[in-house]
Amino acid sequence: xxxxxxxxxxxxxxxFTIDDEPVLLGNRCTTCGTVWFPKASFFCGNPACDGGEFExxxxxxxGKVWSFTDAQYQPPPPYIPRxxxxxxxxxxxxxxxxEQMVVLGQVAEGVTVDDLExxxxxELVVEPLYADDDTEYLVYKWKPVTS
Amino acid sequence: MEAxxxxxxxxxxxxxxxxxGKWGRNFVEYGVVAARxxxxxxxxxxxxxxxxxxxxxxxxxxxxxxAGATFAQALGWTGxxxxxxxxxxxxxxxxxxxxxxxILAGRCDVAxxxxxxxxxxxxxxxxxxxxxxxxxxxxFRLLGATNPTYFALYARRRMALYGATExxxxxxxxxxxxxxxxxxxxxxxxxxxxxxxxxxPMVADPLRLVEICATSDGGAAVVVVSADYAxxxxxxxxxxVKAVSTVTPAFPQTVIExxxxxxxxxxxxxxxxxxxxxxxxxxxxxxxxxxxxxxxLAEVYDLSSALELDWYEHIGLCKAGEAERLLHDGDTTIGxxxxxxxxxxxxxxxxxxxxxxxxxxxxxxxxxxxxxxxRQVDGARVGITANQGLFGHxxxxxxxx
Numbered sequence: 001x002x003x004x005x006x007x008x009x010x011x012x013x014x015x016f017t018i019d020d021e022p023v024l025l026g027n028r029c030t031t032c033g034t035v036w037f038p039k040a041s042f043f044c045g046n047p048a049c050d051g052g053e054f055e056x057x058x059x060x061x062x063g064k065v066w067s068f069t070d071a072q073y074q075p076p077p078p079y080i081p082r083x084x085x086x087x088x089x090x091x092x093x094x095x096x097x098x099e100q101m102v103v104l105g106q107v108a109e110g111v112t113v114d115d116l117e118x119x120x121x122x123e124l125v126v127e128p129l130y131a132d133d134d135t136e137y138l139v140y141k142w143k144p145v146t147s
Numbered sequence: 148m149e150a151x152x153x154x155x156x157x158x159x160x161x162x163x164x165x166x167x168g169k170w171g172r173n174f175v176e177y178g179v180v181a182a183r184x185x186x187x188x189x190x191x192x193x194x195x196x197x198x199x200x201x202x203x204x205x206x207x208x209x210x211x212x213x214a215g216a217t218f219a220q221a222l223g224w225t226g227x228x229x230x231x232x233x234x235x236x237x238x239x240x241x242x243x244x245x246x247x248x249x250i251l252a253g254r255c256d257v258a259x260x261x262x263x264x265x266x267x268x269x270x271x272x273x274x275x276x277x278x279x280x281x282x283x284x285x286x287f288r289l290l291g292a293t294n295p296t297y298f299a300l301y302a303r304r305r306m307a308l309y310g311a312t313e314x315x316x317x318x319x320x321x322x323x324x325x326x327x328x329x330x331x332x333x334x335x336x337x338x339x340x341x342x343x344x345x346x347x348p349m350v351a352d353p354l355r356l357v358e359i360c361a362t363s364d365g366g367a368a369v370v371v372v373s374a375d376y377a378x379x380x381x382x383x384x385x386x387x388v389k390a391v392s393t394v395t396p397a398f399p400q401t402v403i404e405x406x407x408x409x410x411x412x413x414x415x416x417x418x419x420x421x422x423x424x425x426x427x428x429x430x431x432x433x434x435x436x437x438x439x440x441x442x443x444l445a446e447v448y449d450l451s452s453a454l455e456l457d458w459y460e461h462i463g464l465c466k467a468g469e470a471e472r473l474l475h476d477g478d479t480t481i482g483x484x485x486x487x488x489x490x491x492x493x494x495x496x497x498x499x500x501x502x503x504x505x506x507x508x509x510x511x512x513x514x515x516x517x518x519x520x521x522r523q524v525d526g527a528r529v530g531i532t533a534n535q536g537l538f539g540h541x542x543x544x545x546x547x548x
Contacts, residue, residue, distance in 0.1 A: 012289060034399075034411075034414060045411070046398055046415055066300075069302075072350055073350055076287065078273065078277075091291075102410045104290060118304065139290075
């Protein structure tokens with residue numbers, strides 16, 4: 001690795017913040033109050049609502065594991081492997097109480113399925129997904145709450 | 148005519164398949180072989196077909212997107228109408244529903260429904276290109292979430308809710324291996340013990356390689372005709388189409404579904420809705436005027452071993468949490484009370500996406516006619532198929548003798 005300090009950027013714009021206490025950025029229909037992640041645009045998907053205006057919603061940083069698994073084999077493209085030798089990772093679907101929704105994400109590096117259980121508390125972090133010559137692209141992940 | 152009478156008016160006159168495998172040839176070839184087999188089985192001349200309804204494949208270029216026309220041209224242009232349907236794994240059921248609707252509307256008497264696919268090796272991956280607005284592309288890029296990721300989430304959830312074990316899942320796979328042994332159209336005809344399965348490499352914990360549906364080449368076809376035509380032509384081995392369900396989810400959909408990043412939020416809705424997978428068969432039962440107690444057999448979409456247990460509950464064979472008991476009691480094995488996947492299911496076939504829902508219909512038809520050979524369910528009178536396609540496509544078909 002070179003000593004160049006890479007810039008940090010989200011792997012996709014507008015889905016989450018990358019500060020010290022990252023949050024998922026959804027939005028809320030100003031007509032019916034339904035929360036959407038990823039963000040809704042133009043129209044609300046609640047069939048009882050004809051709304052089309054949304055305000056940004058910062059989703060709960062913590063939730064409970066609904067279920068979990070891992071990827072023992074390297075996923076196909078457009079997944080971008082981070083290393084020559086494939087490193088398996090875990091994924092979790094997490095229930096957010098306030099939003100009454102479940103959000104799927106990878107689990108933080110170093111955490112395996114042996115460290116996870118349904119119902120456990122996790123919180124949002126951001127970690128590198130892949131990098132190019134000058135930028136490290138970050139993605140949201142779920143990490144078990146230890147304290 | 149009463150609306151309720153319509154469902155007895157469409158019958159399956161013939162079915163046919165091209166064996167599943169990894170043959171590496173053009174999908175059109177499999178479709179034509181299946182179509183000719185179905186026409187021969189029906190005793191219908193291809194030139195009498197008035198509608199060719201194709202189930203699309205999205206991995207074989209333009210001919211795959213216009214499957215109805217592709218098969219019509221391959222079989223020889225006759226001036227018949229064509230239709231092409233895409234509903235992911237449910238495409239075959241949608242193509243069947245198009246044919247049935249045309250017959251019920253009185254626009255034709257004889258329709259040929261065909262689905263076939265040639266698939267690449269390995270995980271089903273999205274089509275190439277940068278498509279950041281496509282959730283099916285994004286889930287691979289941002290999460291590395293493959294299809295088995297979602298199957299495994301359901302399996303692990305089942306373990307947490309109902310105490311299911313990896314051994315239970317392996318027993319489903321072993322049952323289906325036994326069912327498929329004598330099926331000449333199955334790709335995998337190998338007996339697996341539970342211990343063999345538990346020794347298979349883990350792919351997406353708790354699911355192992357042999358418990359996850361492979362991708363296959365294959366073709367299936369169905370000749371559907373009006374009951375009146377069947378009577379006129381003396382097609383007396385026909386099986387009645389009692390219902391076709393192609394329902395979508397109801398909002399809010401609170402179970403995470405492929406290829407989504409999240410469920411709907413329930414904050415703005417106070418009424419509960421029927422969960423999507425429960426609604427698929429429910430709509431078919433309602434149309435047929437039948438219930439799970441009337442079934443002789445079921446063909447369900449076992450994309451994973453564990454998912455077959457979920458389907459027992461979604462199609463009403465038992466209450467939530469009781470599927471493992473049904474399995475252990477032998478109820479869902481051939482010879483049991485309600486055999487599930489007597490064909491061997493996806494476990495023995497692997498998935499040829501546009502052909503798969505039609506393959507289920509072929510199997511139920513053979514079973515109801517008593518032509519299923521070593522895997523025959525004795526005295527089969529009513530059968531259901533259940534399936535779900537990516538992006539909210541439900542599919543269930545009820546057939547009766």
